[in-house]
Amino acid sequence: MAIETEKLVYVVEDSVSSGALYCSYLEQAGYQTRHFTDGHSALLGIKEQVPDVLLQDVCLPDISGLEVMRFAKERSDIPVIIITANSSIEIAVDAMRLGGFDFIEKPFSKDRLMTSVKSACEQIRAEQTKQLNQPRSVASSGKPKTVRDHFVGDSVEMASVFQLLESAARSKASVFVTGESGTGKEVCAQALHNASARAAGPFIAINCAAIPSELFESEIFGHEKGAFSGAVSQRIGAAEQANGGTLFLDEICEMDLNLQAKLLRFLQTASFQRVGGQKLMHSDIRIVCATNRDPASDVAEGRFREDLYYRLNVIPVQLPPLRARGNDVVVLAQYFLREKSAANSKHFERFTPEAELIIKKYSWPGNIRELQNVLEKIVVLHDSDKVDESMLSSLNDNIIPLRNNNTVSSAAIDSRNNLQSPQSGIQGFQNIRPLWQIEKEAIESAIAQCDGNIPLAAACLGVSASTIYRKIKAWESGQH
Structure with missing residues (x-):
């Protein structure tokens, strides 16, 4: 607690009574505080001395709370906790995308406030520790560890993803990862966790599609002994296990609507009860969720709660399919080939040019997961120093082979697409359909x-x- 007693928290809240209450909570825990009731006085206070943490109401009588946040961020990259009412959640989400650390909705409990401020201070300590250790890590590995180090490939399509994740890693904002199956959504979540101030905490992954609906609440929040038939002992749920770390909810759109409401309440209050329990539990976690569906469509069709969607979709990350990542597919193939070869005590080192061409031209509907499986099968069934065209025959049968400097052979078109070429005697092109x-x-x-x-x-x-x-x-x- 010695470090926390030195932390200065600015409370920017136009309500005198509410601001005084928040300050009293913080001072009881050992923080120093200053209360500002309007934006301009907060700007002057920040200009005089930048706080360690800024507790910022978005709705002020004179200027927007976002202006105060920007002003503070220009002087020091301090954690900003956004205070918002239900009517201004969209503004709070915008603030998070601009670099806010967390947002809490009015009315909130003392525990919710203290959990958020404590988490912000832990991030400060983690970043200070990282800076102290950075020279050593740079000397040993050439550069500090980042989100980028968890991925293979450097295509333009992934550059925006890396940039977004690096920004997200420095906040507690919920991240919603979308993309086709096999594009690496869990790798994305793990990279985000490892690059954040929560890296020392647990990373708990839950596949929402793999859990029966009747066991879902117990899986997330835990249960007490005897809570239901078969509950022979107490169970600690994922929300409790992930305290101080990250909870990854894969296939979030498969979650039952009833549980969606309970998850929303947990996100708003940071509190929950085990199934069959009476004790109110608290957990400080960062939520990362993912789906291969279109969550906006699920919201429009009533399968996913709109309020929960806005809560989770603070920082949206869209992972591109493998076929859209250019030469990354070859880089990934080489990486997996070496990995699978070493794991199976084989001697594969490279691909022939013909094999590389097949890998580039195949559409990879199963994305990175399919690429891994194909290469593992090759390594298990063959033993050589290179992967050649014959080993990829299953892929080659599903693409149009290329000839003569990337021109498509008319014979291949005729046999695979059942289309007749102009040279086959048909007058015009009327038999070619768009x-x-x-x-x-x-x-x-x-x-x-x-x-x-x-x-x-x-x-x-x-x-x-x-x-x-x-x-x-x-x-x-x-x-x-």
């Missing part, structure tokens, strides 16, 4: 076979549901 029509028919057929279930159809086609929704909207508007 690609968008073929795509539209394929998507409509998949949706029909899946009884109208678009997410299921998307999974069968190897694309994201958001892609199908976007194409349907384009067709309805007359665009191709």
Whole structure:
């Protein structure tokens, strides 16, 4: 507690009584405080002395709380905790995207306030420790550890992802990761945790699609002995296990609506009860969630709570599919080849040029996970110093082979797409159908076979549901 007693917290709250109450809570815990009732006086106070933590109401009588936050951030990258009412949650979310540390909704409890301020101070200490140790880490490894070090590849498509994650790592803001299956959403969450001030804390991952609905609440919040049939002992839930760290909720859109309400309350209050328990528990966690569906569509269709979506989608991260990452696919393939070869005591070192070409041209509907599985199978079944074209025959059968400096052979087109070339004797090109029509028919057929279930159809086609929704909207508007 010795370090915390030295921390100076500015409380910017236009309500005299509320501000005084927050200050009294903080002073009881050993913090120094100053209370400002308007934005301009807060600006003067910050100019005079920058605090360690800023507790900032977004709605002030003179200027926006965001202006005060920006002013403080320009002078020192201090953690800013946003205070907001329900009517201004969107403003609070914007503040988080601008670099806010956390936001709490009125009315909030003393415990919720103290948990957030304590977490902010822990981040300060972690960053100070990191700075003290940085020269040693730079000397030993060449550079400090970052989010980027957890990924393989450096495509332009991933650059914005890295930048967003680096910014997110410095706050407690919830991160919502979207992308097709196999694009590395859990790797993204783990990288975010490891690069944050919570790296020393636990990283707990839960797959929401793999847990039966009747056991979900127990899995997240735990249960007491005898809480239900089969509860023969007390269970500590994921929210409690992740205290001081990160809770990763994969396939969040599969969560039952009833539990969504309880998760929302936990995010708002940082408190929960075990199933069958009476004691109110508190946990300081950072939430990272992920889905391969389109969460906005689920919200629009009533399958996902809108208020929870806004709570979780503070920092949205969209992971690109492997086919959109350019030469990263070859870099990843080389990385996995070395990894799988070493694990299986084999001698693979490289790919032939023909094999590399196949890897580049294959669409990889299963993304990085499919690439890993393909290479592991090759390493297990063969033993050589290189991967050649024959070892990738299963992929080669599903792409149009390239000939003569990347031109497509007409024979391949005839056999694979059942389209006749102009040289085959047909007058004109009337038998060649537009690609968008073929795509539209394929998507409509998949949706029909899946009884109208678009997410299921998307999974069968190897694309994201958001892609199908976007194409349907384009067709309805007359665009191709």
